[in-house]
Amino acid sequence: MDFSAGWQGSGEERSGDARPHLVVIGNGMAGCRAVEEVLKRDPHRYRITIFGAEPRVNYDRIMLSPVLAGEKSFDEIVLNDRAWYAANNISLVAGDPVAAIDRSRRVVTSASGRSVAYDKLIIATGSDPIMIPIPGRDLPGVVSFRDLDDVEAMVRAAQAGGDAVVIGGGLLGLEAAHGLTLRGMKVTVLHLMPTLMERQLDEAAAWLLKTALEGRGQTIFTGADTAEILGDGKVEGVRLKDGREIPATLVVMAVGIRPNIRLAAAAGLAVGRGIHVDDAMVTSDADILAVGECAEHDGACCGLVAPIWEMCRALADTLTTGAGTYRPTATATKLKVSGIDVYSAGDFSGGDGAEDIVLRDAARGVYKRIVVRDARIVGTVLYGDTADGSWYFDLLKKGEDVSPLRATLIHGPVAAGAGGGDPHARLAALPAEAEICGCNGVSKGAVVAAVEGGACTLDAVRGCSKASASCGSCTSLVEGLLALTLGDAYAGERGEKPMCKCTSFTHDDVRREIIAQSLRAIPEVMQKLHWSTPDGCSSCRPALNYYLLCAWPGEYQDDQQSRFVNERMHANIQKDGTYSVVPRMWGGITNPRELRAIADVVEKYNAPLVKVTGGQRLDIFGIRKEDLPAVWADLNAAGMVSGHAYGKSLRTVKTCVGSDWCRFGTQDSTGLGVKIERMTWGSWMPHKFKIAVSGCPRNCAEATIKDFGVVCVDSGYELHIGGNGGIKVRATDFLCRVATEAEAMDHCAAFIQLYREEARYLERTAPWIERVGLAYLQSRLVDDEDGRRALTERFHVSQRFCQTDPWAERAAGAHHEQHAPLGELRPAPQILEPAE
Amino acid sequence: MITGDWLDVGYLAEIPLRGARTISVPGGDDIAVFRTGSDQVYALVNRCPHGRGPLSEGIVHGSSVTCPLHNWVISLASGEAQGQDKGCTPTIPVKVSGGRVLILRSAIVALAPVARAA
Ligand code: SRM
Numbered sequence: 001m002d003f004s005a006g007w008q009g010s011g012e013e014r015s016g017d018a019r020p021h022l023v024v025i026g027n028g029m030a031g032c033r034a035v036e037e038v039l040k041r042d043p044h045r046y047r048i049t050i051f052g053a054e055p056r057v058n059y060d061r062i063m064l065s066p067v068l069a070g071e072k073s074f075d076e077i078v079l080n081d082r083a084w085y086a087a088n089n090i091s092l093v094a095g096d097p098v099a100a101i102d103r104s105r106r107v108v109t110s111a112s113g114r115s116v117a118y119d120k121l122i123i124a125t126g127s128d129p130i131m132i133p134i135p136g137r138d139l140p141g142v143v144s145f146r147d148l149d150d151v152e153a154m155v156r157a158a159q160a161g162g163d164a165v166v167i168g169g170g171l172l173g174l175e176a177a178h179g180l181t182l183r184g185m186k187v188t189v190l191h192l193m194p195t196l197m198e199r200q201l202d203e204a205a206a207w208l209l210k211t212a213l214e215g216r217g218q219t220i221f222t223g224a225d226t227a228e229i230l231g232d233g234k235v236e237g238v239r240l241k242d243g244r245e246i247p248a249t250l251v252v253m254a255v256g257i258r259p260n261i262r263l264a265a266a267a268g269l270a271v272g273r274g275i276h277v278d279d280a281m282v283t284s285d286a287d288i289l290a291v292g293e294c295a296e297h298d299g300a301c302c303g304l305v306a307p308i309w310e311m312c313r314a315l316a317d318t319l320t321t322g323a324g325t326y327r328p329t330a331t332a333t334k335l336k337v338s339g340i341d342v343y344s345a346g347d348f349s350g351g352d353g354a355e356d357i358v359l360r361d362a363a364r365g366v367y368k369r370i371v372v373r374d375a376r377i378v379g380t381v382l383y384g385d386t387a388d389g390s391w392y393f394d395l396l397k398k399g400e401d402v403s404p405l406r407a408t409l410i411h412g413p414v415a416a417g418a419g420g421g422d423p424h425a426r427l428a429a430l431p432a433e434a435e436i437c438g439c440n441g442v443s444k445g446a447v448v449a450a451v452e453g454g455a456c457t458l459d460a461v462r463g464c465s466k467a468s469a470s471c472g473s474c475t476s477l478v479e480g481l482l483a484l485t486l487g488d489a490y491a492g493e494r495g496e497k498p499m500c501k502c503t504s505f506t507h508d509d510v511r512r513e514i515i516a517q518s519l520r521a522i523p524e525v526m527q528k529l530h531w532s533t534p535d536g537c538s539s540c541r542p543a544l545n546y547y548l549l550c551a552w553p554g555e556y557q558d559d560q561q562s563r564f565v566n567e568r569m570h571a572n573i574q575k576d577g578t579y580s581v582v583p584r585m586w587g588g589i590t591n592p593r594e595l596r597a598i599a600d601v602v603e604k605y606n607a608p609l610v611k612v613t614g615g616q617r618l619d620i621f622g623i624r625k626e627d628l629p630a631v632w633a634d635l636n637a638a639g640m641v642s643g644h645a646y647g648k649s650l651r652t653v654k655t656c657v658g659s660d661w662c663r664f665g666t667q668d669s670t671g672l673g674v675k676i677e678r679m680t681w682g683s684w685m686p687h688k689f690k691i692a693v694s695g696c697p698r699n700c701a702e703a704t705i706k707d708f709g710v711v712c713v714d715s716g717y718e719l720h721i722g723g724n725g726g727i728k729v730r731a732t733d734f735l736c737r738v739a740t741e742a743e744a745m746d747h748c749a750a751f752i753q754l755y756r757e758e759a760r761y762l763e764r765t766a767p768w769i770e771r772v773g774l775a776y777l778q779s780r781l782v783d784d785e786d787g788r789r790a791l792t793e794r795f796h797v798s799q800r801f802c803q804t805d806p807w808a809e810r811a812a813g814a815h816h817e818q819h820a821p822l823g824e825l826r827p828a829p830q831i832l833e834p835a836e
Numbered sequence: 837m838i839t840g841d842w843l844d845v846g847y848l849a850e851i852p853l854r855g856a857r858t859i860s861v862p863g864g865d866d867i868a869v870f871r872t873g874s875d876q877v878y879a880l881v882n883r884c885p886h887g888r889g890p891l892s893e894g895i896v897h898g899s900s901v902t903c904p905l906h907n908w909v910i911s912l913a914s915g916e917a918q919g920q921d922k923g924c925t926p927t928i929p930v931k932v933s934g935g936r937v938l939i940l941r942s943a944i945v946a947l948a949p950v951a952r953a954a
């Protein structure tokens with residue numbers, strides 16, 4: 001279907017044709033559709049000439065993805081073949097781009113020198129792919145993804161074999177990656193942003209998509225900043241700013257598009273990002289119109305065809321019946337990757353007064369989210385099941401009041417079909433065969449039968465019908481059916497409280513499922529366990545982060561943004577927004593060097609207060625977040641590390657002087673305390689954890705109000721657990737007595753690990769023991785020696801990854817964004833200097 | 837760089853997802869620029885209506901932030917405290933263009949004296 005350069009269709013320069021001449025620059029989606037719309041309104045009004053830079057007829061650009069994937073041929077995506085141009089007497093100048101517009105003479109001139117006069121001119125030059133200005137971008141083997149030539153270059157590269165790198169994890173990049181994967185290449189996608197398709201998808205859907213694509217063999221790096229394309233004479237690989245190198249014979253740049261406004265700008269038309277047009281699609285020159293991606297209407301340019309079709313209609317009205325009016329509407333996006341259904345429309349950013357309705361069906365890999373504001377759908381993201389996308393989009397565009405559909409909206413039009421405004425009436429109106437639980441395929445009839453058969457609690461229904469047993473999402477429907485069937489007899493109940501309002505699962509459920517389903521990231525937990533919010537809340541996120549950290553030591557990537565401020569800043573926030581800094585003093589012992597360093601810090605950073613804490617160490621107050629890394633560097637230099645006075649982690653190990661000095665001391669309590677602190681520091685726990693070692697039963701270190709306490713006696717060491725001072729004082733329970741220091745330490749490690757693995761987040765050891773009972777802990781820690789050894793072992797494994805001083809990492813520059821402001825605003829004149 | 841009334845305050849990429857960065861305003865309260873999980877950007881005076889807590893250090897979830905001091909939940913879009921709590925933090929118009937974050941200059945100029953007086 002290619003034409004030699006400068007091929008010209010029929011209908012050339014009909015002398016004597018007195019009709020006004022309509023000239024179109026751009027033989028693409030918008031240019032040809034605009035002509036079609038004009039012809040539809042008035043087939044005889046204009047004599048028409050179309051210039052196209054590409055040496056071919058008009059084709060469906062969005063179908064280039066299936067062509068690349070080998071699912072379609074070029075012939076199948078042609079929109080208008082030669083016969084169409086001929087039948088409509090259109091001159092097509094293909095393969096000879098327009099080089100200049102002379103507005104005063106109303107003439108366009110092509111690259112080959114052909115000049116054509118116009119009465120009305122349409123500019124439909126589309127966009128150019130953005131090529132990021134990095135070294136190597138001109139090497140053979142670097143292509144964009146915009147036209148058939150690009151697709152042919154990619155197909156040739158795939159046939160030659162080798163690896164591909166696609167830069168850009170948006171719609172276009174992922175479709176390119178998919179096509180190349182199907183053509184047998186090993187593909188790596190590099191995406192600058194933290195999540196794929198961030199403009200169309202929320203984090204949850206993006207995570208599902210990433211997992212699915214990885215499952216198909218693609219390697220996906222997010223947060224990947226490309227530094228350079230490597231190669232000598234041809235592409236050999238890509239180097240990232242962090243130094244990683246990825247070998248490749250093909251590099252596809254799909255990082256975005258830039259409206260092609262060169263001609264218009266050179267001709268002096270008003271341009272911004274695109275060519276300025278009014279509602280009638282007319283540019284600053286009354287005889288020149290612009291349409292498609294090159295046009296900018298009301299400050300916005302578009303990159304999808306739906307608004308372009310609207311533009312073409314308005315433009316055709318203007319050229320025939322009188323000024324058209326283009327009104328941009330919401331757009332919807334679908335990813336064209338076979339087997340992966342992703343749909344997104346409207347605004348899903350949430351915000352004030354916005355309410356999220358979320359359905360997650362892990363069994364089917366489905367995530368659906370509808371954002372409702374003022375009783376109207378404003379946005380939707382669908383993954384896995386996009387069948388209802390158009391229905392939601394329709395409701396969105398119409399701005400329809402969805403409150404009558406609210407209860408079943410997320411289940412789509414079928415569920416919404418029955419009943420009136422009252423959710424109970426709607427539930428009552430549902431036919432018996434209507435599906436209530438999508439995961440387990442349980443119908444309304446089956447649920448009602450279960451209730452009538454005696455299952456009068458949610459748990460009982462879950463037990464006998466399996467409805468709502470996998471996913472929380474239909475729980476409200478099941479509860480509704482319980483209420484409907486039992487009437488007043490159903491009071492509504494839930495046993496153990498759910499973790500937070502984002503889920504119907506309890507802490508214990510979540511911990512169990514993390515292990516059972518091998519869940520390894522927060523978005524994965526939220527998806528598999530049907531979180532009802534897109535990214536959780538400030539109460540579940542820190543808990544999930546901890547549970548994952550505990551379950552997958554060394555592997556789980558800690559999420560800073562799911563940490564409470566103190567743990568994120570590695571210092572304690574004060575009421576005025578400054579921080580206090582407590583360096584570790586092992587077992588409460590210090591020396592001149594440490595004291596001097598602390599004194600220096602206090603002076604150097606003007607700390608208003610330094611104080612001895614109740615945990616036997618020094619606390620420096622009033623440090624600004626900007627100064628924290630420098631303070632830590634100074635303390636590190638004197639050999640001190642973080643004291644974790646801020647963490648749900650080991651705080652201090654209090655000791656008394658013990659047998660080395662004290663006349664009553666039975667064992668080296670200070671020495672053992674230091675050893676224990678060296679073993680346990682850095683560990684993350686459900687809540688803070690304090691230890692003390694006293695040298696004799698006088699117990700000067702207050703070991704019997706600590707989470708773990710050791711009281712030394714002549715014959716060995718008495719181990720105590722589950723005490724605390726604080727709000728509700730609880731003295732410890734006696735666990736057991738051991739003979740050696742080594743045994744005391746092993747028991748300590750085992751106890752901490754059991755606490756880490758089984759307590760609920762923010763549950764300190766005292767309430768935990770009250771809940772599970774001392775007998776249970778003795779059975780695990782004293783009676784079951786093998787079990788205890790395994791716990792100790794797991795604790796040490798976990799500690800291998802925890803005992804890095806977070807202060808040293810920060811002092812060396814890690815997470816500098818947590819400390820430095822983005823910029824500073826100077827007083828008049830208001831000038832801002834962005835940070836490095 | 838200044839474009840019209842919009843002040844360029846830095847790269848969007850420099851703000852952690854579900855996090856915030858601050859802009860120092862000498863003589864006034866800092867401005868906190870937030871970036872949500874769905875990549876929306878908001879700017880607020882960095883001061884909780886409850887007790888002036890630095891909202892930039894809170895946990896960002898959905899389009900809200902939980903204050904790090906006493907857990908009030910503040911809407912990033914309106915600055916209003918959510919739920920039972922009553923109070924409002926001033927918001928500053930912000931937009932993203934070409935990967936850069938821009939805040940409305942006139943809004944800050946209007947704010948500065950108030951911030952100083954407070
Ligand atoms: C600094 C210190 C007070 C002091 O100047 O001595 C202190 C300061 C704080 N304590 Fe404490 N506690 C300090 C020793 C204690 C002690 C005494 C001890 O550890 O022997 C107790 C009672 C013993 C206990 O924990 O069982 C204690 C019981 C509490 C409690 C109540 C805990 C409970 O289970 O009821 C809280 C509240 C909480 O953690 O939720 C708390 C919380 C806090 C917090 C972290 C409040 C907060 O979240 O901001 C304070 C941080 C201030 C800061 O910015 O540094 N602090 N706190 C002590 C630091 C010890 C250290 O070196 O790390």
Ligand SMILES: Cc1cc2nc3c(=O)[nH]c(=O)nc-3n(C[C@H](O)[C@H](O)[C@H](O)COP(=O)(O)OP(=O)(O)OC[C@H]3O[C@@H](n4cnc5c(N)ncnc54)[C@H](O)[C@@H]3O)c2cc1C
Pocket residue numbers: 025026027028029030031051052053054061062063064065096097098099124125126127145146147172175260263291292293294302303304305306308334336
């Ligand atoms: C691979 C791919 C997949 C896509 N998938 C989708 C999708 O699923 N959904 C969706 O809505 N959108 C999709 N798009 C976007 C959609 O294709 C564009 O929005 C649409 O093509 C824009 O139409 P246009 O006419 O403005 O630009 P184009 O279709 O690019 O047409 C512009 C034409 O003008 C020509 N031209 C430029 N300068 C000159 C000159 N000086 N003289 C003569 N001719 C010139 C160009 O060669 C080009 O042929 C996809 C795009 C690509 C590349």
Ligand code: SF4
Pocket residue numbers: 656657658659662663664665666694695696697698699700701
């Ligand atoms: S009791 Fe403790 S403090 Fe008192 S003497 Fe013995 S060891 Fe020392």
Ligand code: FES
Pocket residue numbers: 884885886887888889903904905906907908
């Ligand atoms: S200062 Fe924000 S909640 Fe108290």
